Amino acid sequence: MAIDFTKMLYNPAYAELGVKAMLTTTAGVVDITVIDDTRPKTHTSGGVEARSVGPGAFARIPELMSKNVDRADYINSMLAFNGRMWIIRSYELRGSPNGEDLGDVRFLLKSSDD
Amino acid sequence: MTDVREALLARLFEVVSNIPNMRSAHRNNVDIPEDQMPAVIILDGDEEAATDTSTRPPTKPQVVTMTPGIVVQVQDDNVVLGSVITTFRQELLKRVLTDIQLIQLTGTNGSIRYLGCETDVGWTRTGFAVLTARFTLKYPLKANEL
Numbered sequence: 739m740a741i742d743f744t745k746m747l748y749n750p751a752y753a754e755l756g757v758k759a760m761l762t763t764t765a766g767v768v769d770i771t772v773i774d775d776t777r778p779k780t781h782t783s784g785g786v787e788a789r790s791v792g793p794g795a796f797a798r799i800p801e802l803m804s805k806n807v808d809r810a811d812y813i814n815s816m817l818a819f820n821g822r823m824w825i826i827r828s829y830e831l832r833g834s835p836n837g838e839d840l841g842d843v844r845f846l847l848k849s850s851d852d
Numbered sequence: 853m854t855d856v857r858e859a860l861l862a863r864l865f866e867v868v869s870n871i872p873n874m875r876s877a878h879r880n881n882v883d884i885p886e887d888q889m890p891a892v893i894i895l896d897g898d899e900e901a902a903t904d905t906s907t908r909p910p911t912k913p914q915v916v917t918m919t920p921g922i923v924v925q926v927q928d929d930n931v932v933l934g935s936v937i938t939t940f941r942q943e944l945l946k947r948v949l950t951d952i953q954l955i956q957l958t959g960t961n962g963s964i965r966y967l968g969c970e971t972d973v974g975w976t977r978t979g980f981a982v983l984t985a986r987f988t989l990k991y992p993l994k995a996n997e998l
Contacts, residue, residue: 779975781972781980781982783972784895784921784923784982785882785921786881786882786884786895786923786925787882788886788889788891788925788980788982789886790885790886790927790976790977790980791886792976792977793977827975846975848978849977849978
């Protein structure tokens, strides 16, 4: 019998590391749990380094699907968590041994302050 | 006693420091945090003397070509990033190529030329762009005046 990674891995990890987030799509507003994945980011060009952050967040695809958030809704949706508001500029599916629809998605974010 | 190379680089720094809407200016600082952007960085770069096979004394003037780099870093909305970096390029070229002090420092046998630029874009907290402009500055090196 296949291991249920949602039950054995993702749900406990999100219960421990996740924070409440508000996702605003064109269809409405839903509360989800995300794991903050904001990382330092260095861009080197012309021999000079620029230091900033690459904001990101993980979310579980089953939770998004259960709240009627489809892939087509991801880009340009607003995601608020940990006191900041971001815009989803892109995403990458992370997959799961049980299939990509049971894995998580990494949202690539940009500042909403522009 | 004057080191023309240092005088040119110092003046170049002054010129780019006055570009409108630039938050910070640096010389040979290669590590810029985001709260310093838009930033302009002068890299001293290399220099090369003109080939001279004559038997003239070493104290005679010889023409040296400097190749400093000027890097502009910008963080902004990805949609406007292109026009923002282009505006900085325009200001940069105008100020470097028309600066009277730079022209005087290069002397009558010297010159200032724009070689071109490279751009690079990416993502950080917002959109991010870099423009690296290259110039040549030719000046007479006079050993007796160092």
